[in-house]
Amino acid sequence: MIARRAAPAACVLVAAAAITAMVVASVAAVKAWAAGPGPGGGRGEQLVDAAERAVREYAFSGVVAVEWYESGRKKTERVPVHDDDGMLQLGTTTRVMTDGERTLVRESDGWTVLWGGHVATGQRPSPEAKYDLNVTGRVLVAGREATVVEAREERTGALRERLYFDDATNLMLRREQIGSGGRVDRAVGFVTLTAPTTIATRRAASPHPTHVAQPKPVTEVGSAYRAPRTVGRGYHLVDAYEQPGGGVQLYYSDGLFTMSVFEQRGPLDESALPRGGRDETIGGRRVRVYETPGVDTIVWGANDVAYSCVTDAPRPDLVAALDALPAARGRGALGSLAHFVLAPFSWD
């Protein structure tokens, strides 16, 4: 009886598996066709790759507008950008400078090296593992013809990002992050741009640094820290670094958006955090949120480790990523007893 009933069930399972395999194969074939031929993915991903190369191939000057929201209010800042034969300088008084090998930032008492050329980096994951990148049109950006690429999350179809590429040089002219309801939550884009010229001889970033604060790559983190291989929805651990001031930085990417998780051993001293953040509850944990141009920073403490997540990821991705990281727990009976006994002896 049992054997007779099992036989039809097995047939149904086999048929279902066959149909599923056919559907998956068909979808993959359609996607491959839509993406177009050529190495490195479809046209959208090729433009993303070409834009990163173009920055190293062209000299130009312009002004970039940075737009973001702070507590629901839209903010805009204009930043002069100048590429002098491969040496990219950003800021009114050049706050950041990079030649692609070395990156320096100007501080009150001189230049600090944040990155040196000898530090190896992992590869950016392909965005097409998570997103459909499609060319959707052409528009003018800063007076230049540009191709528009939209990135939609494959799983949900949600529009996450719109990218604009210069037709003449492939330089990325504008990047818009799309939030819920189609609002542009964050944007960086040229408002003026002089005609780019091909670089003949590359120049190196020249300032003599007064400080060095570059991270040290590590393959393992200490036992006090957590380093998940993936967090959230498709963010892969690309690199891990020991920070000069102590603690670790874990760098994640999904191909389009990026996320650094900083972990530092010791209970978080919330009273010493900078002003301007706001307290929120995300994924059941109490956090301090700072909204700044380009990225948000989320700070919290758990299990005697201070965590910060610096990211340009859309909010649903951020919420999912935090789920993979420790949250503050209650003390429990033993912890409460220990706290009761030891609290009078503590200055904290």
Next chain:
Amino acid sequence: MTGRDRGLPEDVLSAYLDGELSAHERAAVERELAASPSWSAILREVREVRAAVRGLPVPEPPEDVFERVLREPVGVASGSTRRRVLGPWRWAAGGAAAAAVVVAFAVPSPHRVTPSVPNQVDSHVTRASLTQDPIMELAPVGQPVRFGH
């Protein structure tokens, strides 16, 4: 400046943590820290020792200590009898107090930390600019990151 100029690395790093160094000296220490694992290890040790010292207890006397001292019948003949009766309890109380002090020494309160949000933002976008579009990543920090504006 090196450890040889100012003394032992422990002294230099202690001054570094206390913010007692000039900008020039501080830069030299940070160069040394970036280049020398042993200096980084010493810095960690100095921090840990400070955290342990910070966790030492400050014993508070009981609220009624003065009243009890005034009530104590010092030198009274019958005191020897009382001392015999309370003797074992006093030893137990003394032992408990000593144990509490030992526990407090053995379990230091960890040093509280505060992430430097502006530095972390700079570190993140710098790393991102190496494998993402550098203009789009770095332009947002082209002006210093400000808070509360």
